[in-house]
Amino acid sequence: MTYVDLDYNLTDAQKAARDMARRFAMEELRPKGIALDKLADPADVADKGSELWDVIRTYRELGLHKRDMPEDLGGLGNTTDPLSSYLINEQLGYGDGGLAISLSVAGAPFRYAALSEDPEIRGWAEDYINDTSGEIIGCWPVIEPDHGTDWVLGAEEHMGDKKFAPQMRAVKDGDGYIINGQKAAWVSNGTIATHAAMHLSLDPEQGMHGTGICILPLDLPGISQGKPLNKHGQRALNQGELFFEDVFIPAKYMIMNLEMVHTMRAVSTGADSGAIAGPNTGMATTFAGVAWSALDEGIKYASERIQGGVPIREHQNIKLKLMRSFQAVEAARSLARRNYMYNANVQPGSSPHAVAAKALSTETAFNVASEMLQVHGGNGLTKEYCIEKILRDARASMIEDGTNEGLMLSVAQYL
Ligand SMILES: Cc1cc2nc3c(=O)[nH]c(=O)nc-3n(C[C@H](O)[C@H](O)[C@H](O)COP(=O)(O)OP(=O)(O)OC[C@H]3O[C@@H](n4cnc5c(N)ncnc54)[C@H](O)[C@@H]3O)c2cc1C
Incomplete structure (x- = not known):
């Protein structure tokens, strides 16, 4: 460009x-x-x-x-x-x-x-x-059919009520745990994964506060993976359910047990929660890139398409759309990078910055892709141009890793 x-x-x-x-x-x-x-x-x-x-x-x-x-x-x-x-x-x-x-x-x-x-x-x-052959693939199952945003808002005080207890449960059994339950069809890499880092309930009486994390291979007896999810955007990203029926894991796979969770809750201000800051920092960075790509598709098309005897980029309304989108993309990229550098270099990181950056990048990607589709006119609606795909991919990102609204609510208290 x-x-x-x-x-x-x-x-x-x-x-x-x-x-x-x-x-x-x-x-x-x-x-x-x-x-x-x-x-x-x-x-x-x-x-x-x-x-x-x-x-x-x-x-x-x-x-x-x-x-x-x-x-x-x-x-x-x-x-x-x-x-x-x-x-x-x-x-x-x-x-x-x-x-x-x-x-x-x-x-x-x-x-x-x-x-x-x-x-x-x-x-x-x-x-x-x-592994360079792609035989080993991980996934990160958190969300369940009946608990989506509940997980995102899980640290809130009232979420300690037993009515918010996740469906996926681990029960202590000798020197390990027995796991039963289901993770939602939204798990990224869900049907192709060989290993998981999975969030689950360890004590249902404590609702969302009684949860832990285990890591495990997915070829253990009692585990099955569902059908790939058919969806609107990010269709190249495989997603699908995971089912657990009386699956035994040794205690060492439970990398975050109840005792550790309670110790962490006691010392954490919440504003530094790695579970929010890490993934949202990644999302902010990726979708700053998506926003940037949408802008470049718009500039390229506006330079090639002739209407009224000139490339459409010479018309005032297109100039303004391009310039406003350029401004938005540069702002999103700036916050995404500033947040990334902080969270990569400073422990503990900052969840409010990560969420602000995630929401800004994903919303900028969506808004800029929509404006750039408008710049494409009718062609923007066709599969001949990738702008309609970028718009669909960006749409999914405002729900991915927590809806932007849920995430914002989960960290607003730390301002
Ligand atoms: C592309 C993509 C990839 C994903 N990858 C993964 C993954 O790898 N692993 C995984 O576990 N999940 C994954 N997800 C799932 C994602 O985290 C959830 O879709 C998201 O957290 C929202 O949950 P939900 O779909 O159940 O919506 P719901 O929780 O049912 O929410 C529906 C609506 O109600 C609002 N809402 C719900 N509860 C409240 C509340 N208490 N207060 C205020 N508003 C509320 C929400 O903001 C939303 O607008 C992925 C999703 C997408 C789209």
């Missing part, structure tokens, strides 16, 4: 990381995301022969999944600086929002596993780091 990039002072390594990610985004994510989006049956997206698996393999061959994983397990540790990681993630969103989320969530259980001192659990993280 013709507008300048404000990044005048990146190091050569940061420029190289950004450019590598842009190539991957435009050569792999964008075309393959469009092809996957067009498949009528979401089972064809999950099929091992689909473009999804090419994308996963290339991402891993590039070593992008090794970021934030410890060096002693084969990860990149701190060798990728936070700004490079931000620039990479923004580019992945630029290529395809849904695929960027799939690639990121695929590492979720292994980021926890890498922190464990247990050799079996650490081994899962090592297997993930070494």
Whole structure:
């Protein structure tokens, strides 16, 4: 595009990381995301022969999944600086929002596993780091058929009432737990995952306050995965239910037990909750990239399309739409990056900033995609142009990882 990039002072390594990610985004994510989006049956997206698996393999061959994983397990540790990681993630969103989320969530259980001192659990993280074939995929099941926003608002005082108890329950049994219940069809990578980092109830009497987190492989007896979800946007992102029937896990898989949860609640101000700050920081970054891509599609089309004898970008109304959208995208990218850098460098992080950035990026992506579709005129409604897909992908993001309203309500008290 013709507008300048404000990044005048990146190091050569940061420029190289950004450019590598842009190539991957435009050569792999964008075309393959469009092809996957067009498949009528979401089972064809999950099929091992689909473009999804090419994308996963290339991402891993590039070593992008090794970021934030410890060096002693084969990860990149701190060798990728936070700004490079931000620039990479923004580019992945630029290529395809849904695929960027799939690639990121695929590492979720292994980021926890890498922190464990247990050799079996650490081994899962090592297997993930070494896997370039896409055989090992993670998911992060939280939401249930009857508890969506309840999880997002779970830290609120009244959510400790037993009527808010999650459906997925773990009951102590000898040296482990027996798990029963169901996770909603919204679990990203739900039908293709091999491992999960799962939130569940440990004491129903304490409602949402009696919950914990376990990590586990999904080939244990009693676990089944549902059908891929057919949906409006981010169709390249596989999603589906998980069912647990009398599944036994050893106690060591419960990486956040009740005692730990209560200790954390006692010392936490809530404003630093990792469960809110981490995922929302990722969402803010990815959808800043999606917003940026929508703007560039609009500028490109407005430069090519001739009406009234001139490229439409010369008409006043189009000029104003482009300039307003440019302003919104640059603002969203700025907050997304500022929040990312804080949450990557400072412990504990800041949930209000992460939520503000997530809501701003996703709403900017949606509003800019809508304006840029208008710039495309009738062509914007067709599958010939990707702006209608970007609009659908952005629409989903305002619900993804918690509705923007629910998230805002969950952190407003910390202002
Ligand atoms: C693309 C995508 C990817 C996702 N990936 C995952 C994933 O990997 N893992 C996972 O577990 N989930 C995932 N989700 C699920 C997502 O987190 C939920 O859809 C979201 O939290 C909302 O829950 P819900 O759909 O049950 O809506 P509901 O909770 O039923 O909410 C419906 C409406 O009511 C409002 N509302 C509900 N309760 C309240 C309240 N107490 N106060 C005020 N307003 C309220 C909400 O804001 C919303 O507008 C994903 C969703 C999407 C769209």
